[in-house]
Amino acid sequence: MIDSKxxxxxxxxxxxxxxxxxxxxxxxxxxxxxxxxSIENRVALDILSSETQxxxxxxxxxxxxxxxxxxxxxxxxxxxxxxxxxxxxFSQEDVEMLKRSYFLLEIKDYLLMKxxxxxxxxxxxxxxxxxxxxxxxxECEKMGYALTALRDKYxxxxxxSFDYHYGLGAIETLISIYKVKxxxxxxxxxxxxxxxxxxxxxxxxxxxxxxLLKQASTTATSTKKR
Amino acid sequence: xxxxxxxxxYCSLFVSLFFEVFLLITYLxxxxxxxxxxxxxxxxxxxxxxxxxxxxxxxEHTVEKTIGSLFALDYPNDKLSFVxxxxxxxxxxxxxxxxxxxxxxxxxxxxxxxxKHTAINLALEKIDSELVGCLDADSFVMSDALQRIVRxxxxxxxxxxxxxxxxxxxxxxxxxxxxxxxxxxxxLRRMLSSLGALYITPGPFSIFRTRVFKELGGYRxxxxxxxxxxxxxxxxxxxxxxNSHNAQVYxxxxxxxxxxxxxxxxxxxGFINNALDYRxxxxxxxxxxxxxxxxxxxxFSIFSSLxxxxxxxxxxxxxxxxxIARYKVAGFNWEFSFPSFDWYFVNTGILPLLTISTVxxxxxxxxxSIALSDGKFKFSRGILYYVALYAFFVPLWxxxxxxxxxxRRRVSWR
Numbered sequence: 001m002i003d004s005k006x007x008x009x010x011x012x013x014x015x016x017x018x019x020x021x022x023x024x025x026x027x028x029x030x031x032x033x034x035x036x037x038s039i040e041n042r043v044a045l046d047i048l049s050s051e052t053q054x055x056x057x058x059x060x061x062x063x064x065x066x067x068x069x070x071x072x073x074x075x076x077x078x079x080x081x082x083x084x085x086x087x088x089x090f091s092q093e094d095v096e097m098l099k100r101s102y103f104l105l106e107i108k109d110y111l112l113m114k115x116x117x118x119x120x121x122x123x124x125x126x127x128x129x130x131x132x133x134x135x136x137x138x139e140c141e142k143m144g145y146a147l148t149a150l151r152d153k154y155x156x157x158x159x160x161s162f163d164y165h166y167g168l169g170a171i172e173t174l175i176s177i178y179k180v181k182x183x184x185x186x187x188x189x190x191x192x193x194x195x196x197x198x199x200x201x202x203x204x205x206x207x208x209x210x211x212l213l214k215q216a217s218t219t220a221t222s223t224k225k226r
Numbered sequence: 227x228x229x230x231x232x233x234x235x236y237c238s239l240f241v242s243l244f245f246e247v248f249l250l251i252t253y254l255x256x257x258x259x260x261x262x263x264x265x266x267x268x269x270x271x272x273x274x275x276x277x278x279x280x281x282x283x284x285x286e287h288t289v290e291k292t293i294g295s296l297f298a299l300d301y302p303n304d305k306l307s308f309v310x311x312x313x314x315x316x317x318x319x320x321x322x323x324x325x326x327x328x329x330x331x332x333x334x335x336x337x338x339x340x341x342k343h344t345a346i347n348l349a350l351e352k353i354d355s356e357l358v359g360c361l362d363a364d365s366f367v368m369s370d371a372l373q374r375i376v377r378x379x380x381x382x383x384x385x386x387x388x389x390x391x392x393x394x395x396x397x398x399x400x401x402x403x404x405x406x407x408x409x410x411x412x413x414l415r416r417m418l419s420s421l422g423a424l425y426i427t428p429g430p431f432s433i434f435r436t437r438v439f440k441e442l443g444g445y446r447x448x449x450x451x452x453x454x455x456x457x458x459x460x461x462x463x464x465x466x467x468x469n470s471h472n473a474q475v476y477x478x479x480x481x482x483x484x485x486x487x488x489x490x491x492x493x494x495x496g497f498i499n500n501a502l503d504y505r506x507x508x509x510x511x512x513x514x515x516x517x518x519x520x521x522x523x524x525x526f527s528i529f530s531s532l533x534x535x536x537x538x539x540x541x542x543x544x545x546x547x548x549x550i551a552r553y554k555v556a557g558f559n560w561e562f563s564f565p566s567f568d569w570y571f572v573n574t575g576i577l578p579l580l581t582i583s584t585v586x587x588x589x590x591x592x593x594x595s596i597a598l599s600d601g602k603f604k605f606s607r608g609i610l611y612y613v614a615l616y617a618f619f620v621p622l623w624x625x626x627x628x629x630x631x632x633x634r635r636r637v638s639w640r
Contacts, residue, residue: 002511002518006255010248017243021579028574035570080570088232089575142555149556199555 029089036084036098039077040105046071047108054112054119074109075151077102078161082144085133100168106160107170113158125213126158128188130180134165139197143185146200153200154213232577235537238530239580245523246587249417253594256420260598263472271377273305275355276433280310281345285363286318288478293326295366300373307331309349314339319363342429343445343452350444359433365477366394367431374473375433385465386427386434386457387473388415390599394476400486402608403616404479406592412471413595419469423516425524427457427467430475438465448503451496458504461516471598487622494528494627501525532624535617538581 050071081102084090113126129147131140147159162171164184174180178188183195189207198206204214278296282289289310296308308331312320326332335348346360357379361367371389378387390412393405418424427434432453442463448455460467480486501508501521508525510517592612597603629635 002514006248006251007519010244010251013247013251014240014244017247017583018240018580021576021583025574025576025579032570032574083571087575088577089573142551145552146555149552197555200557 025089029091032080032084033090033094033098036077036080039073039080040098040101043071043073043077043105043109044101046073047105047112050112051108054115071109074106075159078106078159079148082161099163099166103162103166103168103171106162107174109158110160125154125156125209126160126189128174128178129159129161130164130175130184130186130188131161132164132182132184137184140185143187143197146198146203147187149200150203150210154217157210157213234533235577236580238533239577239584241523241526241530242534243580243584243587245527246584246591248519249414249591250587252417252420253413256417259420260416260471263470271373272380273302274357274376274379275305275307276301276357276359276372276376277307277309277349277353277355277436278431279346279349279353279358279360280308280363281313281342281349281360282311282315282319282323282363283313283339283342283345284315284317284319286315286322289319289322289363290325292361292363292366293332295368296361298369299367299371300369301376303331306372307333307355309333309335309352311345311349312336313342313345341447343447346452347444350439353436355436357433358436358439359431360429361431361475362429362477365391365430365475368474368476371431371473371475372433375431375470378468378470379433379435381466381468383466384435384468385438386432386460386467388419388424388427388467388469389431389473389475390415390469390471391428391430391475391477392599393479396479396608398481399607399611399615400483401479401481402606403611404486406596406606406608406612407616408479409595409599410592412599413591415469416471416598418520419467419471421515421520422466423461423514423520424467424469425457425461425516425521426454427460429453430477431473449496449499450492451500454496455500455503458500458507461513462504462507464513483619486619487626490623491626491630494623495630497524498528498627498631528624528628532621532628535621538617539621 081095081099084095085099086092110126110128116122127147129143131137131144144161147161151157151159162174164171164175164180164182164186178191178193180186180188180193181195185195185197187194189209194207204210280289280292280296285292293308293310299306310323310326310332312323312335314337320336323334327334333352335345335352337345337348350358357376359375367389375387375389378384391408392412393401393408396402396405415424415426438460442459442465445452446455457467480489501524504521507513507517508522592609593603596609
């Protein structure tokens with residue numbers, strides 16, 4: 001004798017668990033997208049604030065620029081967007097929109113950084129990093145690890161990452177200014193392009209700006225020890 | 227739109243979850259019945275005559291202890307006898323058996339090696355007791371096991387009773403892991419018993435009405451799992467099989483991975499091939515829950531387990547390769563700092579949430595299994611080994627058994 005009632009109850013409970021998992025996942029992903037959006041808003045405000053401060057620089061001196069001049073949230077924002085890319089639980093439409101604003105914010109931050117470098121004579125510590133999500137670029141992923149490690153090591157280093165094939169006008173302009181070839185991963189440091197995967201150690205040896213950063217950090221550490 | 231891979235994964239998870247929910251509902255229904263069985267002891271018992279057959283092939287190290295445990299059975303001497311069959315052993319098994327030839331309750335038979343089923347069949351020809359059982363020569367019974375089993379034959383419709391099997395003196399991590407797996411098996415068999423869907427009458431101490439063999443014939447060569455074939459034959463003829471979870475039998479479990487894989491390949495291969503031989507039972511209402519649900523899901527679970535576990539292992543190794551790739555390009559950061567927790571990076575996809583639900587139900591069933599087998603839940607090292615390592619071993623025998631079935635390769639006993 002088959003108890004069909006039991007099968008129906010078991011099916012309904014299983015369907016309920018499935019439904020709850022689908023709903024919970026959608027709610028949590030929506031919350032995460034909101035999180036990213038609010039970080040983007042904060043970064044946009046930070047940039048606006050920095051630009052205003054920069055405009056005022058004509059009347060003040062470079063000394064008035066404090067450590068919080070440039071937004072600190074751009075790096076974490078990039079990490080969150082990179083995590084959300086190509087994941088089933090995120091609406092890729094939302095992620096694409098957020099990426100678009102992220103790239104624009106990066107370019108604005110980069111321009112601000114450049115102007116600051118020219119005006120105040122600070123040595124440039126930023127890298128433009130071009131990667132691809134279009135083709136299976138394993139080396140881009142590894143390069144991302146190396147650059148993240150460098151940024152963790154040198155907090156003053158700013159890494160601006162751009163999806164080479166994203167199709168955003170501003171990115172294409174950057175590509176044409178620096179004549180970046182589609183041999184990815186590619187990085188631009190002080191206008192100089194470097195192609196292919198490099199480890200953190202190789203980057204610190206092969207790129208003069210990073211070599212200087214390393215030396216400065218070693219000197220600071222040994223001075224502290226004394 | 228989910229791809230085919232995700233679709234298979236979701237379907238496998240749905241079926242696994244459904245089966246766990248189904249088992250838990252069955253447990254809730256059977257709880258009262260189980261509690262009644264625990265207090266079985268006080269009831270008066272009409273002792274039917276019983277013969278226990280011990281087929282032996284090269285078991286000189288364990289058979290003496292097996293016979294010792296049979297002598298210690300709490301059952302009237304004049305109602306209990308034993309037939310020890312040496313199936314052409316090449317070690318000292320026959321000499322060990324002969325030590326018992328003076329005992330009036332024991333009969334010793336010796337024959338050329340022909341497989342376990344031939345040894346049991348030879349003994350069955352010489353038996354006239356009401357009940358007959360079999361005990362593998364590497365297993366040992368608890369003294370109250372037979373009485374507990376025999377009580378179930380008070381129900382005239384019961385044709386076979388299976389015991390609960392535990393691992394004998396587990397010591398290394400593989401045995402400890404198996405000891406938890408066997409407890410899971412005890413729970414499962416008890417639930418299948420309530421559903422009337424037991425599809426295996428294990429070699430260690432399953433007891434039958436002797437007339438079953440007269441009516442259905444003796445054991446057959448059945449892909450080296452004749453105890454499984456016998457149960458399927460009983461189900462096909464709609465003979466009732468029940469489980470006595472309090473009747474405990476201890477068996478020697480494989481001590482090393484090679485032996486464990488070999489044993490499990492034989493079991494899985496035997497199940498797949500016997501299921502194919504008895505395919506008419508599948509989705510056939512006539513055979514009740516065993517045909518409609520239990521056999522199909524048992525067969526499906528071989529594929530789904532292989533799929534789910536492979537997916538988990540692939541993800542696991544993918545993470546390992548990712549860590550290695552990170553190390554290669556960025557080295558280790560030796561500066562110690564507590565990692566900052568950001569819930570954003572917690573995977574809240576549908577698949578992880580469903581996996582958590584399935585694993586949670588698995589833990590609940592594991593808890594109930596240990597509580598049912600041992601009287602109460604007690605934490606042991608075996609649980610850790612089972613939870614952490616079992617999934618790594620299962621694909622070894624599932625894939626090998628499928629391979630052997632597809633390519634019609636014969637498996638071996640040892």
